[in-house]
Amino acid sequence: MQCLLCISLFVRFAFSAPVLGRPVCNIQEQFELNGLYKKGDIILGGIFEISFEVIMTDLSFKFKPQQWKCERLELSVFQWAQTMIFAIEEINRNENILPNVTLGYRIYDNCVKLPVALRVAAALISGNTEVAGGSDCEGTPPVIAIIGDPVSTHSIAISRMLSLFQMPMVSYSASCSCLSNKQEFPTFFRTIPSDAFQVKAMVEIIKHYGWTWVGAIASDDDYGQNAIKIFQEDVKAFGCIAFSETIHKVSEKDDVLQIVKVIKNSSAKVIVSFSSEVELKALMDEIVRQNITGRQWIASEGWSTAGALVINKNYASFGGTIGIAFRRGKIQGLQDFLLQIHLDFDPKNNLVVQFWETIFQCKFEENMSNLSLNVKLCSGHENIKSTNTAYSDVSDLRNAYNVYKAVYAVAHALDNMMRCVDKSGPFANNVCADIQNVQPWQLLHYLKNIDFINSLGERVAFDENGDAVAVYDIVNWQLNDNGTLIAKNVGIFSKLGTAGQMVTLAENEIFWNFESKKVPESVCSSNCQPGTRKATRKGQPICCFDCIPCADGEISSEINSPECVQCAPEFWSNQEKTQCILKDIEFLSYEDAMGITLTTVALSGAFLSTGVLTIFIHFRNSPVVKANNSELSFLLLVSLTMCFLCALCFIGKPTDLTCMVMHVAFGISFVLCIACILVKTIVVIVAFRATLPGNNMMKWFGTTQQRGTVFLFTFIQSIICTIWLITAPPFPKKNTQYQNSKIIYECNIGSLVGFSCLLGYIGMLAAACFLLAFLARNLPDTFNEAKFITFSMLVFCAVWLTFIPAYISSPGKYTVAVEIFAILASSFGLLFAIFIPKCYIILLKPEKNTKKALLGRGLPKK
Template sequence: MFALAIFSASAINNSVCKIQEKFKLNGLYKNGDFIIGGIFEISFEINIPELSFRYKPEQWTCESFEFSVFQWAQTMIFAIEEINRDQILLPNITLGYRLYDNCVKLPVAMRVAAALISGKEDEIKDYDCRGPPPVIAIIGDPVSTHSIAISRILSLFQMPMVSYSASCSCLSNKDEYPSFFRTIPSDTFQVKAMIEIIKHYGWTWLGAIASDDDYGQNAIKTLSEEVKNFGCLSFLETIHKVNEKGDVARITRIIKESTANVIIVFTSEVELKALMTEVVSQNITGKQWIASEGWSTATALAIKENFYSFGGTLGIAIRRGEIPGLEEFLRQIRPNYDPDNNLAIQFWETLFQCKFEENAVKSNLTTGLHDYNTCTGAENITGMNTAYNTASDLRYSYNVYKAVYAVAHALHALVFCESGKGPFENNTCADIANIQPWQLLYYLKKVNFTNHLGERVAFDENGDALAIYDIVNWQLDNNGRVIIKNVGVFDKSAAKVTDLLLKENDIYWNLDSKLIPVSVCSENCPSGTRKAPRKGQPLCCFDCIPCAEGEISSETDSIECLKCPIDFWSNQGRTECILKEIEFLSFEDAMGMTLTTIALCGACLSVAVLAVFIHFRSSPVVKANNSELSFLLLISLTLCFLCSLCFIGQPSHLTCKAMHMVFGISFAMCISCILVKTIVVIMAFKATLPGNNMMKWFGLITCIIWLTTSPPYPSKNTRYQNGKIIFECDVGSLIGFSCLLGYIGLLAGVCFILAFLARNLPDTFNEAKFITFSMLIFCAVWITFIPAYVSSPGKFTVAVEVFAILASSFGILFAIFSPKCYIILLKPEKNTKKALMGRVPPKK
C-alpha cells in the first residue's frame, strides 16, 4: 500500500534503477537546488476503488476542495519564494518544492510520503541509487495519526519532518520519532491551557468528547489525569469513525441529560460536524463548549445556524501571526495545465465552477455530459471572497510559514559551515553536493531565530515548539455574523506570574443571564463544614456536613475539620478557634457576692456570739456549758465561715492550699469540740479537759501531711464542659482529701450517735438535744451536698461546696448557741444557778 520504490531484479544488469509504480496524486511542484516536501489535507472526500483482488485496483481520487487549506499550501510556496529572494538567508541557493494532497486519509498520506522520498524522475541514473535525496525535509503531515505512521518510515532515513498541525503529545517521544519536529505546541500544553481556563472559572463538573484517533485519545487521556486533581468528568465519550451515526445519537442524549454545563471537545472540524448538527437540531442550549485547536477557528462551523447552541464557545487556537505580502501573493495565482501542478487547476475549477478544455474532454468521455463552463485562466480572483484569499486570521498558515523558515535556517547553517569546525566526524562539514537528511536533522535541532514579528522560533529537546496559544471566543458582530474573537493568550514560553491572560470584559457567555456559567455537581462547602462524598457517585458530588463542636474548617471545600487546641473552642459558625471562656466563682458576679455577704455575716455573727459569751463568761449558762469549749467552738465556726471565702475568686496556689487547710482544720476542730461537749454531757461534767484531748489535733496532722506530700493546686478543667475552662483547685492527693473528709465525717457520726443517746438525760438544760439537732443538720447538709456537687456544672460546683460549708456552719451556730443567747440576752432570770439546777418554782 505504501511501498516506497520497488526496484526490478534486473537493475544490476540494466545498470539502471527503475521505479515500478507511480501514484496518482494531486500536487504542486517547482524545481530548485534543494527540494522541500509538503503534505496538506486539501480535499475532505475521497473515492475508494473496489478491491476485488482479481485485477489491479484503480487509483484513489480526491474530491471536495478546501480553500482554507489550499491557502496553507500556498503559504509554503510564498515562504520559499521569499527565501529565494533573500540575499542573507541562503544566498545564491534556490529552494524548490513538491507538495501533495493527503485527502485526510492515512493510505493516501502514506502514498504521498512514499512519493516524496522515492523521487519524481522515472529513472535514477546512478547504479547504487545513491546521491542526494529527492527532498531534504518534509513540511507536514497535519494529522497526528498520519504523522505517527509517516515518521516511523522517515526515521529509518533520518529525514526531518516538520509538522504545522500534528499536536499529539505522543509525538514528543524522541525514541520513537527521532526526526519529527513541529511548529504547533504539543497537546500537553493545550490541555494545560484548558485546565487553566477551567480552574480560573471554578468549573469542576465536566463532560469530555474526543475523536477516535491519536490526537483525540492522547489528549483526552492527559485531560482526564489533570482533571482528577481538582474535579470530575460527568461523562467521557468517543466519536468512532466506524459507527459515527450511532455515536452521535448516543452522545447527544448524554449531553442533554448530563448536569455538566461545561463540555470539552478534542476533535477535528470534519469529525465534529455531525455531532454539532445533531446538537443544534435537538435545540440543546446552556452548555459552555471548550474547543480544541482542531475546531476552535473552523469558520465552516462558526456560523449563525449553530450559534444558538454553540455561541460563546471558548477555544484554544494556534497562535495568530501576520505574513506581510501573503495576501497579494495569493491573488497572483494563475493555473497552467501541468500535471505536476494539478492542484492549481483543481483550485481554479472549483473556485469559478468551470473546467479547462483538457479536463472537460476527459469528463465527457467518462460521463457523456457537456453541461459545464469552460475555464480560460483569466478569471478575476480579486473579487472572490473565500477562505483562500482572506489573510486576516493566519494561524495554520503562520505555522507553515515558520516551519519553512526553520528548515531554511537549518539548511543555511549546514551550507555555510566553516571548514574544520564542522559538527561531524573529524570536525568536517556536510558535502553540499551530496547533502543527507541526517545532516540537516542535526542542524534543525539547533534552530533558534527571531522572525519579523519578534517571535522566537526554536525547538525544545522533544522537537516541540514554544507553547503559545490564543484563547478565542465565538461571538456575533454588529452585522449578525459569527466572528472568532481573540480574548486572551496562554504563554508558557517565558517565566511569568501567570501563563493565562484573559480579557474578561471581551468574553461573550451564551446564557440568558450573560453571566459566567456554573458547572459543579455540588456547590462549594462553606467554611465551618466539610465535604462528605456521596456513596456511589464521583468525588465532585458530595454533601456539606457541619463541623462538630470543638472542630473548625476555615477554608471552603475542606475535606476534614480540624480540632481546636485544648484551651480553645470553635465559634458558633465553626470557622475559627476562640479562647475558651474561663469560669470560676468570682467575687464580682451576683452569686459570688451573695455567698461572700452570707459568709461575712456568719463570721460576724459567730464573733458576736463569742463576744456575748466572753462578756457573760461568769454567768451560769456559760459556765455550765464549758466556756473554754464554747470559745474554741465559736472560733472554729468563725474560721468555717471565713474559709468559704477562699473558695471564691480566681484559684491560685496560695488559695488552693489555704481553702482545704482552713476547711479541714476549722471543721475538724469544730466537730471535735462538739464531740467533747457531747461526751461531757454524758460523763456528767467528768470528762477530761479539752486541752488534754488530742482528737482535734488529728485533723491538723492530716492537713500537714497532705499539704506536704501532694498539695492542692489550681487547674483548668475541660472534662465536663467542652466550651468552657473551669478554673478550679485540684485536690492533689485524693487519699489525703479523703482522709480529711473521712475524719470529719467520723467525728460527726460519733458525735451524732452519742448526742442522740444522751438527748433524754434528766437535766434541766440538756445540751445533748441541741447537739443532736446540730449534727442532724450537719449530716443532712453534707449528705445532700454529694449529689448536688457532682451534678452541678462549672462554677456552680464551687458554689454548692460553699453553700454546704455555710449551711452546716449556720446549722451548728444556731442549733447550739441560739438557745443560750436567748437565755443570756432575753431571759436573764433563767441565767442563774438555781434555775439551771431546777430549783426555781414555775410562775403561776
C-alpha cells in the same frame, strides 16, 4: 491493508535495481493525484488536506483497484497551499537567501485519508513521471524535503517511510507528542509545539479557574488519544475526569447520541475536546439540535479557529469556547498574491480547476456529467477579487503562518548548506554540497541547527526533539452582532514564562456564555471551607466528597483540608472551628455572681455569730447564759465564726497555700464546733445525773475536764490534717474532664484517704453528738439544752449527707459552690438552732431571763 501493501511494493520496486546491469529507476505505478506543480532547481514537496470527501472504489483481489476521487475542496486549506507557493516565490525573489537557486514545488492533496496520504508521500519521494532521476538513478531527488503532513496519524506513518531515505519532513500542524521521539522519527520536524505543551496550556487554564470536574472528548487517532492520555495524567494532580469519550473516524449516529447523552447527564460544566473540525462537526450538530447549553468548551488547536465552525450561526451556543491556537502572524503581500491566482488547465495543477469551481460554484464543461446539467458553467473569466471567502481572509493566519515558517526553515537550511556554513557537516573530504546533487540526508544535518529571526520578528528554531518553541495564543469565541462567532485572542501561553509554563489572560475581554456572564463553576463537590474536612465518597472519584464539620477541640484552617487537627490540651477550637484559642479558665471567683452571693452569705454568718457572741458576753451573768455553760457557748460561737470564715478560703483562684488552708481550716473549725456541742451535750446529761441523790459525777466532769475533752477532740483532727499535709497535700489542678472547652481550676484533695479521714472524723463526732442529744431530749427543761442540740445536729447531718452526692455530681466551679453551701448551711443550722432561742429570751423576753423563771420551768404542772 490492501492499499498499504500496494504502496510498500511500489516504494520497494521504485528504488530497487536489477541484479545484473546498471540500475534503472523506472516507475512501476502512477497515482492520479490532485496537486500543484512548478519546476525548479530544487523541489519542495507539500501535503495538505484540501478535500474533505473521498469517493472510494470497491477493493477486491479480482481486479486492479481504481483511483479514489477527492471532492469538496476546503477554501481555507487551499489558502495554506497557496501560502507555501507564496513563500517559495518570495524566497526566489530574495537575493540574500539561496542566490542563483530556484525553488520549485510539488504539492498534493491527501483528502484527509491515510491511504491517500501514503500514496502522496510515495509519489513525492519516487517522482511521478515515467523516469525519475535519470536512468542511472543519480542527480537531485524528486523532492528534497516535504512540508506536511498536517495530520498526526498521517505524519507518523509517512515519517517512518521517509526515515528510510533520511528525508526531512517539516509539519505545520501535526502536534502529537509521540512525534517528538527522535529514535522513532529522526527526520520529523514541526513549526508548532508538541501536544504536550498544548495540554499544559489547557491544564493551566483549568487550574486558573479552579475547575476540578472536567469531561474529555478525543478523536480516535494518534493526535486525540495521545493528547487525552497526557491530559488525564496532568489533571490527576488537582482534579478528576468526569467522563472520557472517543469520537470515531467514521461516526455512527448511535455513537454520537451516546456521547451527547453522557454530556447531558454529567454534572461537569467544562468539556475539553482534542479533535479536528471534521471529526467534531457531527457531535456539534447533535448538541445544537438537542439545544444543550450551559457547557464551557475548551478547544484544542485542531478546531479552536476552524473557520467553517466559527462563521456558522448554528454554532452560536458554542460561544464562550476557550481554545488553544497556534501563534497568529501577518504575512505582508499574501492577500494580493492570493487574489492573483489564474486558471491553469495543466493536469499537474488540477487543484486550481477544482478551486475555481468551488469558489464560484460552477463547473467547467469537460467536468460536467449528465447528472449535473443544472449546474452553472464556468467561463474562466470570473473575478476572484469580488469574492469574500475564507480563501482570501488573511485576518487570522495561523496554520498558513506555520506553513510560511516551515518553507523558510527549509530554505535557510539549504542556504546554510550551499554556503558551507558547517564544513564538518556530512560531506566527504569536507567538500560542500553540490547544487546538482543535493541529497535529503545532507539537508537533514543543517535543518537540525537552523536558528533565525523571520521577517515578522519571530525566532524560528527547533529543539533537540525537532519541536518549535512552545508559544500559543488563547482564543475565545465571541458573538458578533450578526449572530456569528469570532475567535478573539484573549491571552498567551509561553513555555518561556517566568514560571516555566505561564498563562496570561485578559480576564475583562473573555466572553462567558452563561446567564451570569461570569466564570462558571465545574466541581463534583464544592470546596470544603475551613472548619470542615473532606470525606471521600465510597466508590466515587476523589473530587466527589462530603464536607464534615470538625469535632469540638479540632480545627482546619485550609480549604479542602483532608483532616482536622487536634488542639493542644490548653486550647480549644473557636465556634467556626478554624483556629485554636486558649480555653476559658473557670474557678469560683469573687467577681462572678455566685462568688459574690456566697461571700456575702459567709460574711453575714460570721457577723451574725460575732453578734451573738457579743450578746452572750454582754449578758454573761444572766441565768440563761450561765445555765447553758457560758464558756462552751463562747467557744462554740468562736468556732462557728471560724466555720463561716473558712468558706471564704474556697473562693478565688486555687493556689498551693489556699488549697491546704481551706481544708485544714474547714476540718479543724468544724471539729472544734462539734466538740463543743458534744461536750455541752455530755454536760447536760452529767448535770441531770448529778441531781440524783448520792450521785457526785459533776466533780469528775468539771470545767477542766470539759476543756481537756474539747482540746483532745480538736487535737486528733489536727493530727489527721498534719499527716495528710505531709504525705499527700491538696494542690491546685487544671481539670478538663467536666468541660472540654474550659480549664477548671480546682483543688485536688491529694490523698483520698486523708480527706476521707477528715470528713469521717467530723461525721463520727456529729453522729455521737446527735445520739447523746437525742437520748437526753426528754430531760427536765430546767437544765435541758438537748432538744435544741438534737435539732441542730439533725440539720447538720442532713446537710452533709446530701452534700456527698451533690459534690460528686456537680461540675466545675459548682463543686466548690456545693461544698461552701454545705459549710454555710450546716453552720447556720447550728447557729440558729442552738442560739436563736436564747437570744430571743435575752433580748425579747427579759422577764424569763431570771433564776426564778428558769427554775420554775422545770417544776411539774399542777
